[in-house]
Amino acid sequence: MAKQTGRKVAKYQVIVIGGGPAGLMAAGQAAGQGAETVLLEKKSDPGRKLQITGKGRCNLTNIAPLPDFVTHFGKNGRFLRTAFHRFFSSDLIAFLADLDVDIVTERGGRVFPADEDAPAIVDALVRWVKRQGVAVKTKSPVEQLLAGNEGIIGVRVGGHELHADVVIITTGGASYPATGSTGDGYRLAASAGHTIVPIRPALVPLETAGNVAPRLQGLSLRNVRVRVRIDGRKRHEDFGEMLFTHFGLSGPIILSLSGKIVDALRLKKKITLSIDLALDWLSWRGTWGTGLIKSVILFLLLPGFIWMLPFALYRIMASDVSISTYMKTFGIAFIPIMASAHLAKAILKISSRIPYWDVSLNDPIGIYSAKAILEQTITLSSNPPWLPLALAMTALVIVLSGTVLSIITIKRTAAKVFLNKNLLSIYYLIPAIYGGIFIIMLFAWCLHL
Numbered sequence: 266m267a268k269q270t271g272r273k274v275a276k277y278q279v280i281v282i283g284g285g286p287a288g289l290m291a292a293g294q295a296a297g298q299g300a301e302t303v304l305l306e307k308k309s310d311p312g313r314k315l316q317i318t319g320k321g322r323c324n325l326t327n328i329a330p331l332p333d334f335v336t337h338f339g340k341n342g343r344f345l346r347t348a349f350h351r352f353f354s355s356d357l358i359a360f361l362a363d364l365d366v367d368i369v370t371e372r373g374g375r376v377f378p379a380d381e382d383a384p385a386i387v388d389a390l391v392r393w394v395k396r397q398g399v400a401v402k403t404k405s406p407v408e409q410l411l412a413g414n415e416g417i418i419g420v421r422v423g424g425h426e427l428h429a430d431v432v433i434i435t436t437g438g439a440s441y442p443a444t445g446s447t448g449d450g451y452r453l454a455a456s457a458g459h460t461i462v463p464i465r466p467a468l469v470p471l472e473t474a475g476n477v478a479p480r481l482q483g484l485s486l487r488n489v490r491v492r493v494r495i496d497g498r499k500r501h502e503d504f505g506e507m508l509f510t511h512f513g514l515s516g517p518i519i520l521s522l523s524g525k526i527v528d529a530l531r532l533k534k535k536i537t538l539s540i541d542l543a544l545d546w547l548s549w550r551g552t553w554g555t556g557l558i559k560s561v562i563l564f565l566l567l568p569g570f571i572w573m574l575p576f577a578l579y580r581i582m583a584s585d586v587s588i589s590t591y592m593k594t595f596g597i598a599f600i601p602i603m604a605s606a607h608l609a610k611a612i613l614k615i616s617s618r619i620p621y622w623d624v625s626l627n628d629p630i631g632i633y634s635a636k637a638i639l640e641q642t643i644t645l646s647s648n649p650p651w652l653p654l655a656l657a658m659t660a661l662v663i664v665l666s667g668t669v670l671s672i673i674t675i676k677r678t679a680a681k682v683f684l685n686k687n688l689l690s691i692y693y694l695i696p697a698i699y700g701g702i703f704i705i706m707l708f709a710w711c712l713h714l
């Protein structure tokens with residue numbers, strides 16, 4: 266309850282300026298501790314921004330453990346640790362449960378209200394604040410802090426003075442002014458002697474040059490990796506969802522990278538983004554070291570394993586051939602099948618603009634082409650209708666020829682040194698495995714014609 270002094274100045278113990286989520290929590294907690302509290306909100310109702318959060322669904326928090334949670338706040342994360350030790354996501358969830366708000370946890374640990382209704386969260390908070398005994402005054406824009414000998418003694422609002430022992434500023438940032446956050450808090454804090462660090466956008470979509478983004482407008486990508494190069498050097502990257510808009514790029518990973526990009530732009534640096542469509546399970550390809558490991562597996566270990574398989578099987582059943590004899594005679598046996606398989610693959614690849622053989626693309630124009638071809642908004646009119654099938658048949662003949670050539674080579678060379686003729690079929694495993702894999706891939710390709 267407000268008290269009236271002799272000069273008819275209302276006096277509270279706590280004044281909270283701004284009725285966003287921060288102000289509602291601060292006012293409710295202060296009143297819960299027994300302080301006479303007033304909440305002053307500039308707009309006609311509190312929590313305007315909260316009402317539109319998470320596209321109206323309100324992404325309340327995340328269940329990630331504290332060490333992981335703070336990393337998402339960049340270098341400010343360490344500063345927040347102490348506060349999070351006092352009140353963390355689990356406390357918020359328990360607090361909301363007390364307000365009868367059911368929650369659901371979605372992919373990535375994101376927590377939403379079960380009814381996906383952000384305005385209902387605002388209502389629940391406002392009801393709680395009022396139950397705590399807070400006087401909520403809307404349409405009450407605070408114009409000025411009032412200073413006394415011992416510090417801030419109150420505020421001026423609508424031409425009137427309100428006094429309090431404590432004044433809490435929770436006026437939000439300067440983004441989305443229509444919701445009431447017009448940056449008043451910075452001016453008020455500066456008037457009380459605080460140093461204000463220049464503000465800049467932190468979670469914003471990005472405008473891009475050229476017309477690629479507008480042409481891809483509406484295309485939403487999941488499980489992509491975005492890499493940010495600043496003056497040509499890779500500086501930041503993130504993995505997740507993004508989308509193309511009429512002006513550029515948006516979506517969760519773009520927003521989370523935007524703060525660093527904005528900082529670099531202010532320093533007049535040259536920024537380039539590369540979008541890697543690698544699937545999640547392939548995303549480890551990113552670094553030099555992992556690229557090397559992958560190459561060793563693909564080009565040394567795997568062929569080496571296939572190459573040595575017949576020898577190992579043969580030695581298990583008979584032991585009359587040495588490794589050096591096997592190496593000498595078997596060395597050339599696989600050249601025909603490997604050469605023919607790769608030739609067939611190259612023919613199919615150059616004959617199609619659909620990136621069938623590549624799991625990932627690194628440039629948006631490639632993505633655009635692939636999407637448009639699949640949606641048939643771009644038709645490959647230069648190819649006569651019979652050509653893909655003819656190419657597939659040609660590739661099949663090449664692969665079969667390579668398989669047969671390998672088998673003949675094995676018969677003429679390796680089979681001579683293997684003494685046990687009953688085990689002859691083992692020799693042909695390699696052309697069979699290689700040829701088989703490529704013939705299956707050819708069938709898959711034909712299904713996409």
Ligand SMILES: Cc1cc2nc3c(=O)[nH]c(=O)nc-3n(C[C@H](O)[C@H](O)[C@H](O)COP(=O)(O)OP(=O)(O)OC[C@H]3O[C@@H](n4cnc5c(N)ncnc54)[C@H](O)[C@@H]3O)c2cc1C
Binds near residue numbers: 436
């Ligand atoms: C589109 C959008 C979607 C978002 N989605 C999410 C989400 O899903 N999850 C999430 O965690 N965060 C989300 N956010 C961020 C989140 O909304 C803010 O972090 C949060 O609202 C900040 O709370 P606040 O109380 O500090 O400030 P605000 O919510 O901005 O509240 C500040 C209040 O102070 C009032 N005020 C300002 N000046 C004065 C004054 N002089 N006198 C009196 N009152 C004043 C304003 O009217 C306002 O009501 C989103 C933000 C936007 C813009």
